[in-house]
Amino acid sequence: MGAHPASRVSAADQAHGDQAHDRTPADRAPAPPRRPATAESRIPDRYRTPLKGAAWLVFAAGLVGAVLGIAGLHVEITVVGLIMACTAGLVLLKIRADADAADAEAATATEIAADSGITADTPGEQAPATDGAGSAADSGAPSSD
Numbered sequence: 001m002g003a004h005p006a007s008r009v010s011a012a013d014q015a016h017g018d019q020a021h022d023r024t025p026a027d028r029a030p031a032p033p034r035r036p037a038t039a040e041s042r043i044p045d046r047y048r049t050p051l052k053g054a055a056w057l058v059f060a061a062g063l064v065g066a067v068l069g070i071a072g073l074h075v076e077i078t079v080v081g082l083i084m085a086c087t088a089g090l091v092l093l094k095i096r097a098d099a100d101a102a103d104a105e106a107a108t109a110t111e112i113a114a115d116s117g118i119t120a121d122t123p124g125e126q127a128p129a130t131d132g133a134g135s136a137a138d139s140g141a142p143s144s145d
Contacts (some may be wrong), residue, residue, distance in 0.1 A: 042098045042101070042102070043094070043095060043098050045102075048095055048098070048099070051091070051095065052092065052095050055088045055091045055092045055095070056088070056092070058084055058085075058087070058088040059084075059085050059088035059089055059092065061081075061084060062080075062081045062082065062083070062084030062085030062086070062087075062088060063081065063085050064081070065077055065078075065080060065081025065084065065085075066078050066081030066082045066085060067081075068081070069081055
């Protein structure tokens with residue numbers, strides 16, 4: 001009879017077909033960059049602990065509800081329990097991600113401060129620079145003598 005319709009290729013497709021197969025991942029449009037968590041999108045520290053406790057309670061209640069719904073063959077109870085558990089699990093993941101981001105920012109700030117000579121006692125002030133040959137007092141500052 002005839003060839004399968006999918007195997008038929010028009011002349012225009014044949015002319016541009018080689019270009020379509022030669023594309024590399026670098027030729028494709030890049031994925032949009034992930035937006036980092038900003039201070040406005042993070043959960044404040046004062047709400048983190050109570051929210052975490054409440055999320056764990058809702059998570060456990062959702063799992064218990066799902067198990068009881070399955071045991072009693074009640075679809076609605078099972079679905080509600082699973083929705084509660086999944087939502088609470090996502091909230092717990094968000095809290096954990098925010099805590100990890102805050103820890104990473106604090107570590108980065110500490111590394112930057114250590115690299116630039118800023119001490120923890122005097123934030124914003126740099127330690128006096130020396131050239132290795134003399135002390136900070138020999139840096140050309142006028143003396144009180």
